[in-house]
Amino acid sequence: MEENDPPIEYIKRTREYYWALGYGAPYVWAAFEDVPFQALKKPLNESVVALVTTAAPFRAENGDQEPGAPYNSAAKFYEVYTGSTVEVPDLRISHIAIDRDHTTAEDQEAYFPLEAMRQAALEGRIGQLAEQFFGLPTNRSARTTLEVDAAALLARCKAEGVDAVILVPNCPVCHQSVSLAARVLEAGGIATVVMGAAKDIVEHVGVPRFVFSDFPLGNSAGRPHDPDSQRMILNLALDVLKNADGPRTTVQTPLKWNGADAWKQDYSNAAKLSAEEIAHRKRAFDAAKSIAKQLRSGDTS
Helix, strand or coil: CCCCCCCCCHHHHHHHHHHHCCCCCCCCCCCCCCCCCCCCCCCHHHCEEEEEECCEECCHHHCCCCCCCCCCHHHCCCCCEEEECCCCCCEECCCCCCCCCCCCCCCHHHCCCHHHHHHHHHCCCCCEECCEEEECCCCCCHHHHHHHHHHHHHHHHHHCCCCEEEEECCCHHHHHHHHHHHHHHHHCCCEEEEEECCHHHHHHHCCCEEEECCCCCCCCCCCCCCHHHHHHHHHHHHHHHHHCCCCCEEEECCCCCCCCCCHHHHCCCHHHCCHHHHHHHHHHHHHHHHHHHHHHHCCCC
16 A cells, blocks of 8 residues: 555544534444454365345335435444345445535446456356345444444354455445454354455454455445456465465555545545535434434334
């Protein structure tokens, strides 16, 4: 990485952002010293590899989820779900804090690399793409992620005969959630690799294997409408899955973002917001929290 082009420090940036919005004590991000590590139990070209996403299935009744949609907490999900890789699912990321100023989530393959995974199976790089993919909730509670969501994910992976898992997060908390899940999967005997864009969060948690792309959030699997970049990142993740010899293995892709350089300065940067904009964002965030709380409790009246 070029010294004059460091990645965003999302932990610091989000702490300052929510402090500016008036939310007081900063969020405590999960961190561990010890990291579990599970080597592949069989050659990669004989392994069943599954895909884990924090994207949500599209449901029209949940409001605007189109590319470029504003943050939509009504589209959140709160339990691990399973979907088929035989068909192409319709997954959206309007429910999480992606970079809405510099990317629009138009290309699902930029955050859910199903086609690249299918190609890897056709080329014999992996033995088989698992018939099911798994959706992991984005949960601010690390304990809930570890004890409930990741435990459920491990059980489903074992039931499907999965040998290895690729986890693709989107927002800052997504990166923590999949990192925690990777730890549980590895401790349960399943090798993992995280493909992500928030380097500090993933390394703060501590994971076995991590492929970092210095792209705006929402593009962990490659640049939009750029299948070459998507295949390259997926193949790099497979190399790391196969070749890493110990935990905390991080490899950065050599790719650069095609858009404006300003994205690193713009994301949740309280220093660039007026008092009026901060007040507006706080009202919107409070409203979104209220909706999410109602959905969790089952009260949608």
